[in-house]
Amino acid sequence: MADSKHHGVLGAVYAAKRPEEVAALYNSWSQTYDADMSAAGYRHPTICLALLARHLPRGAAPLLDAGAGTGLIGEWLNIAGYPEVEALDISEGMLAQAARKGVYSALHCLALGGHLPFADGAYAGIISAGVFTSGHVGVEGLDELIRICRPGGVIVLTVKNTLWEAGFAARITELEAQGLVTRIEETRPYISMPGEADTVPSRGLALRVI
């Protein structure tokens, strides 16, 4: 089980109101995050990796790990055959841990939710695990990810039910109707951390950019 400190940090992050607060909380959590998440049975990276590998060919590059944290997924993407992955996160402390894994070709300390300094279609695929959730990034972060993913590319993300029901689902339907993305896969809702007290489910989504 995750320890009480973990519960405290996660609760505070979910309740955070400002990006600087989120960054500070993750900075203070960064050194124990991997062990805490492992103890909590954290599932988002595994689900996201499975979805990406099903829909994006081995070797596709470059990829962006958006809200990469300590780089759990970067490590696995690398092993699974994606040679060039960049990390983006709002927390320098989390990115410092990601850097230590030695698997990212670039590290970007940036906030999702507004404009991103990348060209249209810059990435062949984008993966964002555990980021579209309470107190983190809302649906407003999605449009930029679509812009920077190339046509034919894949965006894999997880969305917590709270956000899904508060406009995310409607926005995906709208984006499909506008011909901007196709929903290629949507998982059933699942609990992301079975070892945690939080029981609000999330779902994994795979979108193909048109």
Ligand SMILES: C[S@@+](CC[C@H](N)C(=O)[O-])C[C@H]1O[C@@H](n2cnc3c(N)ncnc32)[C@H](O)[C@@H]1O
């Ligand atoms: C639950 S962690 C997930 C990290 C990693 N994707 C994983 O699955 O282990 C959420 C991450 O999102 C980052 N984050 C939160 N809000 C953000 C924002 N507005 N822009 C970029 N990163 C953000 C946090 O710093 C943290 O590293």
